[in-house]
Each structure stands twice: as C-alpha cells, then as structure tokens.
Amino acid sequence: MNLAWRDVRHNLFRFVLTCLGLSLLMAVVLAMIGIYNGLVADALNIARAPKADLWVVEAGTSGPFAEASKIPAGTRDAVARLHGVVEAGSITYQTVEASHAGRALRLYVIGHEPGRPGGPRAIAEGRAIGRSHFEIVADRKTGLRLGDRIRLGRNDFTVVGLVEDVMNSGGDPAAFITLADAQVLQSQLAPPAQRVQEARGAGLLQSADTVAAVIARLEPGANLAGVAHTVRQWKHLGALTQAEQEAVLLGSVVDRAKRQIGLFLAILLTVSAVVIALIIYTMTMEKLKQIATLKLIGASDRTIVGLIVQQSLALGLVGWSFGLMLILLVKDYFPRRVVLEPFNAAVLAGIIVVVCIAASGLGVRAALKVDPATAIGG
Amino acid sequence: MASPRTPLVEIEAVSKHFGSGSTRVDALRGIDLTVRQGEVVALLGPSGSGKTTLLNIIGCIIPATEGRLTLDGELVFDGRWLRGDLRRLRLDKIGFIFQFHNLLPFLNARDNVALVLTLAGRPAAEAQRRAQELLDYLEVGHRAAAMPALLSGGEAQRVAIARALANRPRIILADEPTAALDSKRAGIVMDLLRKVAAEQEACIVAVTHDEKIYDRFDKLFHLRDGVLEDQAEAVA
Numbered sequence: 203m204n205l206a207w208r209d210v211r212h213n214l215f216r217f218v219l220t221c222l223g224l225s226l227l228m229a230v231v232l233a234m235i236g237i238y239n240g241l242v243a244d245a246l247n248i249a250r251a252p253k254a255d256l257w258v259v260e261a262g263t264s265g266p267f268a269e270a271s272k273i274p275a276g277t278r279d280a281v282a283r284l285h286g287v288v289e290a291g292s293i294t295y296q297t298v299e300a301s302h303a304g305r306a307l308r309l310y311v312i313g314h315e316p317g318r319p320g321g322p323r324a325i326a327e328g329r330a331i332g333r334s335h336f337e338i339v340a341d342r343k344t345g346l347r348l349g350d351r352i353r354l355g356r357n358d359f360t361v362v363g364l365v366e367d368v369m370n371s372g373g374d375p376a377a378f379i380t381l382a383d384a385q386v387l388q389s390q391l392a393p394p395a396q397r398v399q400e401a402r403g404a405g406l407l408q409s410a411d412t413v414a415a416v417i418a419r420l421e422p423g424a425n426l427a428g429v430a431h432t433v434r435q436w437k438h439l440g441a442l443t444q445a446e447q448e449a450v451l452l453g454s455v456v457d458r459a460k461r462q463i464g465l466f467l468a469i470l471l472t473v474s475a476v477v478i479a480l481i482i483y484t485m486t487m488e489k490l491k492q493i494a495t496l497k498l499i500g501a502s503d504r505t506i507v508g509l510i511v512q513q514s515l516a517l518g519l520v521g522w523s524f525g526l527m528l529i530l531l532v533k534d535y536f537p538r539r540v541v542l543e544p545f546n547a548a549v550l551a552g553i554i555v556v557v558c559i560a561a562s563g564l565g566v567r568a569a570l571k572v573d574p575a576t577a578i579g580g
Numbered sequence: 581m582a583s584p585r586t587p588l589v590e591i592e593a594v595s596k597h598f599g600s601g602s603t604r605v606d607a608l609r610g611i612d613l614t615v616r617q618g619e620v621v622a623l624l625g626p627s628g629s630g631k632t633t634l635l636n637i638i639g640c641i642i643p644a645t646e647g648r649l650t651l652d653g654e655l656v657f658d659g660r661w662l663r664g665d666l667r668r669l670r671l672d673k674i675g676f677i678f679q680f681h682n683l684l685p686f687l688n689a690r691d692n693v694a695l696v697l698t699l700a701g702r703p704a705a706e707a708q709r710r711a712q713e714l715l716d717y718l719e720v721g722h723r724a725a726a727m728p729a730l731l732s733g734g735e736a737q738r739v740a741i742a743r744a745l746a747n748r749p750r751i752i753l754a755d756e757p758t759a760a761l762d763s764k765r766a767g768i769v770m771d772l773l774r775k776v777a778a779e780q781e782a783c784i785v786a787v788t789h790d791e792k793i794y795d796r797f798d799k800l801f802h803l804r805d806g807v808l809e810d811q812a813e814a815v816a
Contacts, residue, residue: 212686495682500671
C-alpha cells in the first residue's frame with residue numbers, strides 16, 4: 203500500500219495545481235538551458251558551416267567573428283598554393299538592416315565565392331546561388347520565401363534557396379550572397395562621408411577588394427600546424443585552426459552570455475529548491491496528526507520518510523515533465539533558437555531528484571520529531 | 581468477582597514526573613494496577629489527574645520515571661525500556677482507539693484497517709481479507725469502500741475499532757472512545773468493545789469522562805493528582 207500515492211490521489215486537484223506551478227518554474231529553467239545551447243549552437247554553426255580546417259585572418263586579430271578582420275582578396279590564391287591545401291575561398295561577414303514586407307529585417311550577410319569553401323552547408327529548400335549577382339540564399343528565420351525579392355543596398359536580390367538554423371551568436375539569421383555582391387554592398391553601406399570621398403576620387407587610394415577571411419581546407423593527413431605556421435610567417439596575416447576558432451567563439455564571444463545564463467540558472471534552481479521545500483514542509487505540517495497516528499499504530503520511520511520523500515519526488519518529477527512538455531510546445535515561438543538536448547533534460551531531472559530529496563529534509567525532520575502521543579487527545 | 585484470567589497489563593509502582601527542581605510536576609505517583617483478559621476498565625479523574633499519562637505509559641509511548649510494566653506476560657519496562665523497537669511492540673501487542681477516530685483521510689475504511697496488517701508485514705491480499713472480516717464483524721462491512729469523510733461518527737469509530745483489532749492485539753487502549761458520539765451510539769460502541777474483549781481474549785483500558793457509559797465497564801480506576809484512589813471500584 204503506497205501511502206504517498208494514496209495521499210496524492212486523495213488531494214489530486216491540489217497536487218496537480220502545485221505541479222503546474224512548479225512546471226512553470228521548470229519550463230523557465232529548461233528555456234534558459236535551451237537558450238544557452240542555442241547561443242552556443244548558433245555561434246558554432248556559423249563557424250562550422252564552411253567546413254574549414256584553417257581560417258586565415260588579419261594579423262593580430264581573432265577574426266572574423268570575435269574581431270573585425272580585413273585582408274586582401276588576393277590572399278586566397280596565395281593560401282590555395284600552400285602545400286597541403288586542397289581548396290580555399292574568400293569570405294566576408296556583415297550585419298545588414300534591410301526592409302521586407304514592411305518590416306525591418308536584420309540579416310547576417312555572408313559573402314562567399316560559389317564553388318569554393320564558405321557557402322551554405324546544406325540547402326533545405328530551393329537551390330544554391332547559380333548566378334554571379336543578385337541571388338540570395340537565406341535562413342528560414344528571416345521569414346523570406348523562395349522567389350521573394352529583397353533590397354540590400356541599392357540592389358534587389360531574389361531568394362533562390364533557404365537554409366535552416368544558420369545564425370550568428372547574436373541571433374541574426376544568415377543570408378548568403380556572392381562575394382562580389384557582398385563587397386559592393388559593403389561599399390554601398392559605408393558612411394556617406396566615405397562615399398563623398400570616393401566620389402571625389404580619394405576612395406580609389408583604398409582598395410575595396412578586401413575580404414574578412416580566407417577559408418582553407420586541407421588534404422587528409424596534411425600538417426595543419428605547419429600550414430598555419432607558414433601563414434603566420436606572412437607578417438600581415440594570422441591563422442586560426444577550426445578548433446582555435448571555436449575556442450575563440452566560446453571563450454570570448456558567448457562567454458559572458460554563458461556565465462550570465464549560468465548564474466540565472468543557479469538562482470532558478472535555488473528558487474525551485476526553496477519552493478519545493480516550502481511545499482513539502484507545508485504538506486507535512488498539515489499531516490502531523492496523521493503522522494503521529496501512523497507512529498502510534500506502529501509505522502516505522504522508513505514508512506513515514508517514504509511518504510514525504512516520495513511525494514516530494516513525485517512533485518518534482520511531475521513538475522519537470524509538465525515543464526518539459528510546455529517548453530517543447532512553445533520553444534519554436536522564442537525569438538532566439540532554443541536547443542534542448544535529451545542530455546540536458548536528463549541532467550535537470552537528476553538535479554531535481556537531488557533538490558527534492560534535499561528539500562524534503564525539512565519536512566522529514568518535522569515528521570520524525572512528531573510525538574506519537576499527540577495522536578492521543580483532542 | 582474473583583477471576584483466574586491472565587493478567588494482560590501489570591503496572592507496579594509506576595511514577596512519572598516531568599521537569600525538575602522547582603518546575604517538577606509529579607504526574608503519577610506509585611501506581612499499581614492490573615487488568616486481566618476480558619476486562620474492560622476505565623481510568624477516570626479530572627483534567628491533569630494523570631489519566632492520559634498513564635495511558636501513554638501503558639501504550640509504550642512515554643517511559644515512566646520508575647516502576648515496572650508488564651504487557652501480555654512480557655516485562656517491557658523496568659526503570660528503562662527492555663525492548664528496543666517500541667513501535668513493533670505496539671504493533672504486535674496494542675491496539676489504539678482515539679477520541680476522533682484518527683482514520684487516515686486518504687484511505688478508505690478497509691485500507692485503514694488493512695494498513696496495520698501491511699505495516700506488520702502481512703501480504704496485501706491477506707490484509708484486505710482480514711480487514712473486510714473485521715468490518716463485517718463490527719457491522720460496517722458495507723461501508724468498506726467509503727472514505728472516512730463520508731462515514732458517520734458511529735461508523736468511523738467502528739472502523740477505528742476494527743483497525744485497533746487488526747493485528748489481534750491483546751491490549752486495547754481507548755482515549756475517550758465515545759466523546760464524539762451521542763449517548764445511543766456511545767452505548768453501541770461500548771457494547772462492541774465489551775464484545776471484542778470477550779471474544780478476542782483481550783482487555784480494554786479506556787480513558788473517559790462520559791458518565792453515561794460508566795456502567796459498561798468492569799472496573800473504574802479513579803485518579804487524582806497522579807495517585808490511584810484506594811481500590812478499583814467494581815461496577816455491579
């Protein structure tokens with residue numbers, strides 16, 4: 203005879219209401235974990251999309267994501283000729299504020315050379331860029347659809363393909379265009395003063411043929427460190443391996459957000475523990491007479507502890523389940539990507555079990571202190 | 581009426597005091613009392629006379645300060661508890677009936693009775709069968725599936741008696757068993773307790789203030805200021 207379950211069934215409505223309250227708290231915890239994962243996944247996605255082995259950037263920078271980097275476009279040919287390099291491609295990154303269907307649209311525009319490294323990893327719908335100009339492949343989160351036209355700078359681009367889950371660490375959805383279009387867009391979006399200078403001919407002194415980075419893919423078994431060392435010997439260039447690039451992203455770009463969310467998670471878990479402890483304590487205090495009666499008729503401490511701990515665990519795990527269902531239902535409505543892995547949910551369940559056992563300590567203590575004599579008398 | 585029947589509760593020179601020094605309260609002083617199989621006895625006295633304290637000592641809930649207590653032939657207290665597991669002792673030897681029945685509100689009548697058997701380690705099916713038998717015996721078998729909140733006062737008290745009898749204890753302690761009942765139902769419950777004592781070879785020790793049921797007891801023990809007054813008054 204499971205006393206905990208019988209008690210829960212007897213007060214089912216109140217139990218379910220309490221679980222629902224707790225589940226909202228769990229949903230917030232899971233959302234925070236999902237947002238954090240999304241942040242990391244977005245940051246890594248954008249860096250992993252080109253399937254690069256080596257990132258050649260401006261010397262002294264950790265570009266192109268953590269810092270601005272500008273190198274001559276001709277660098278690509280020099281890198282491609284290095285021993286061990288299979289292919290290389292130039293790439294640019296810039297954030298553009300565009301307008302579409304009457305609303306502002308913030309895009310992370312990636313300029314790449316079709317047929318070379320740097321393009322989208324996989325096309326979800328439509329096709330890759332096939333023409334030299336004015337075609338765009340955008341992430342679904344932009345809200346753009348195949349055939350839509352969007353104005354970037356002074357030119358209209360046609361959406362020919364859609365990709366999924368390609369965003370920068372700030373959550374801006376990506377849009378791929380050709381490198382040539384991206385370079386033009388960069389100059390068109392330059393400050394008016396610069397355009398004035400260019401109109402007077404002064405701009406000609408500064409070459410527009412620059413890129414943010416050159417991506418290199420190496421042949422299997424090639425000496426990655428050796429190639430990177432060679433690149434670094436060219437004084438105006440730096441080189442980051444893919445692993446170093448990802449480390450820069452996680453350690454620098456999303457580090458503060460990661461710590462912020464981690465702290466918030468710790469606070470939420472503490473609040474959850476306090477809430478569970480208070481609920482269990484209140485539930486126990488309401489049952490003191492029943493507990494005294496149980497003790498008097500011969501129930502062991504184990505039976506009584508089981509009654510409290512099982513209810514506490516049921517509360518936590520039902521709250522966790524409801525919370526998980528809730529967040530899975532609403533996660534796609536979040537403005538930023540919410541990525542929940544089964545591992546995260548399992549770890550939270552483990553934490554909840556520990557929290558519930560610890561939180562029920564207060565109630566168990568009160569129950570074990572109950573004098574069975576209190577069952578006798580009014 | 582002299583009886584050769586087995587003593588089930590034997591109390592010898594039991595005293596109990598609370599506190600010490602100037603705050604010391606002598607709740608019981610030198611109590612000697614014997615209750616035999618089949619007897620239904622009452623502990624009477626004004627508030628603070630020590631009735632409940634004595635009931636708690638017999639129920640192995642609190643220890644006496646000094647004296648000896650023998651239950652069903654086993655010396656369980658001699659200045660200290662002689663058994664480590666008092667809950668098991670209570671489970672095996674003693675049944676409790678409370679003033680407000682104290683049924684667990686989340687178990688139906690049958691499960692309230694079966695619980696005691698389950699705690700004693702009986703299989704669930706056997707516990708359920710015995711619980712139903714007891715409820716039938718006490719004429720509330722038709723209410724076995726009812727939750728305590730839906731039982732009348734008399735029905736609830738019968739279920740509580742069934743629970744007290746579940747493990748076939750030989751000592752039944754009752755705290756104001758009729759206080760929550762009207763006089764008619766109080767009489768019925770007392771008749772039931774007498775029947776139980778006779779048929780289950782048990783004894784019943786009750787604390788009561790209910791003068792209407794004094795005539796249903798074999799003996800009345802009067803307590804005043806922690807002292808048992810003279811001899812037990814035998815009820816004609």
